[in-house]
Amino acid sequence: MNSSLTRRTFLGASLATAATAALASCTPSTSPAAGKVDRILPTDQLVSQYEDARPSNGTTVTQKLSAGVFDTSVAGIALSTWGYNGALNGPVIRAKTGDTLDVPVSNTLAESTSVHWHGLALRNDADGVPVVTQPAIKPGADFDYKFRLNQPGTYWYHSHVDMQRERGLSGALIIEDPHEPMLYDQDWVILLDDWLDGITGTPVDVLDELSMGMDMSGMDIPFRCRSYWPAPCSMWADSAG
Numbered sequence: 001m002n003s004s005l006t007r008r009t010f011l012g013a014s015l016a017t018a019a020t021a022a023l024a025s026c027t028p029s030t031s032p033a034a035g036k037v038d039r040i041l042p043t044d045q046l047v048s049q050y051e052d053a054r055p056s057n058g059t060t061v062t063q064k065l066s067a068g069v070f071d072t073s074v075a076g077i078a079l080s081t082w083g084y085n086g087a088l089n090g091p092v093i094r095a096k097t098g099d100t101l102d103v104p105v106s107n108t109l110a111e112s113t114s115v116h117w118h119g120l121a122l123r124n125d126a127d128g129v130p131v132v133t134q135p136a137i138k139p140g141a142d143f144d145y146k147f148r149l150n151q152p153g154t155y156w157y158h159s160h161v162d163m164q165r166e167r168g169l170s171g172a173l174i175i176e177d178p179h180e181p182m183l184y185d186q187d188w189v190i191l192l193d194d195w196l197d198g199i200t201g202t203p204v205d206v207l208d209e210l211s212m213g214m215d216m217s218g219m220d221i222p223f224r225c226r227s228y229w230p231a232p233c234s235m236w237a238d239s240a241g
Contacts, residue, residue, distance in 0.1 A: 003054035042125035042133045051123045054148040057098035057178075063091060064190050065115065067137075067159070067169055068108035078199025082109065083168035090157065090171020096178045097152050103145040105137060112136035115145060116160035117173065122147045127186035129160050136161060154189075166196075 024057055040046055044198045063185045072079065084090035095101055107113050116128035126147040130136035158170035172189045176182075197203055 004156065039091050041125065047124050050082070051148060054150050055098050056100065056148055057096070059098070060100045060102050060154060061093070061095040062102045062104075063093045064104050064106070065090065066108060067105045067113050071145050074195055074199065075241070077199060081167050081197045082164060084171060088168050089191050090169070092172045092174060094174045094176065095149055096176045097149055098178070101145070101147055101149055105143050105145065107137045107139055107141055110139055112138050112161060113164060113169065114143075115157055116158045117145075117157050119153070119155045120151060152180070156191075163203035163207055168197070
């Protein structure tokens with residue numbers, strides 16, 4: 001009996017376990033009333049009401065993002081990959097609580113994309129999940145993400161389409177507390193990634209190998225649910241995940 005465990009078999013087992021747990025946590029405990037589903041859509045007026053209730057200092061921080069293909073090198077190996085603004089790491093976005101973040105996104109890729117603001121509770125129609133909170137940004141199209149910031153901390157933003165973030169469509173978002181005394185000499189932002197695009201194939205190649213023919217295209221959506229919500233994710237004017 002061969003008891004060795006390779007990295008890819010471990011990832012495959014972990015992926016299957018995580019998918020089962022996520023789907024279980026997102027399943028409502030009771031069925032909705034027949035003929036009616038009470039949920040808040042991204043276009044609902046309640047989304048704007050939530051946003052207007054957030055504190056605002058009147059400052060707008062703007063950062064343009066362009067998703068596209070570019071040539072670079074990793075560990076001395078020349079390769080072509082995807083990224084924001086022609087770089088492996090998207091620009092670090094810095095703002096303060098109370099600011100409004102305005103991010104116009106241009107899609108120069110040959111396929112649709114989006115930007116998800118990971119970990120933030122923000123207005124639903126800016127959460128960046130295609131089909132759920134917005135239509136995907138089509139090739140050659142633009143989309144403007146604009147929302148108020150009310151949670152200090154270190155976060156990251158990334159594409160919410162298939163394996164695009166594994167090709168470099170991600171970056172750091174730093175939201176500072178204006179009341180915090182910044183008593184330090186240096187501030188380092190470190191992004192860690194087990195990079196494989198152009199090194200050992202593409203992220204899609206690895207996903208195909210791990211999925212063993214199963215359709216994993218919807219895997220991102222269940223992971224947005226959190227078990228501590230008392231209702232399904234789609235019923236909230238704010239999104240967090």
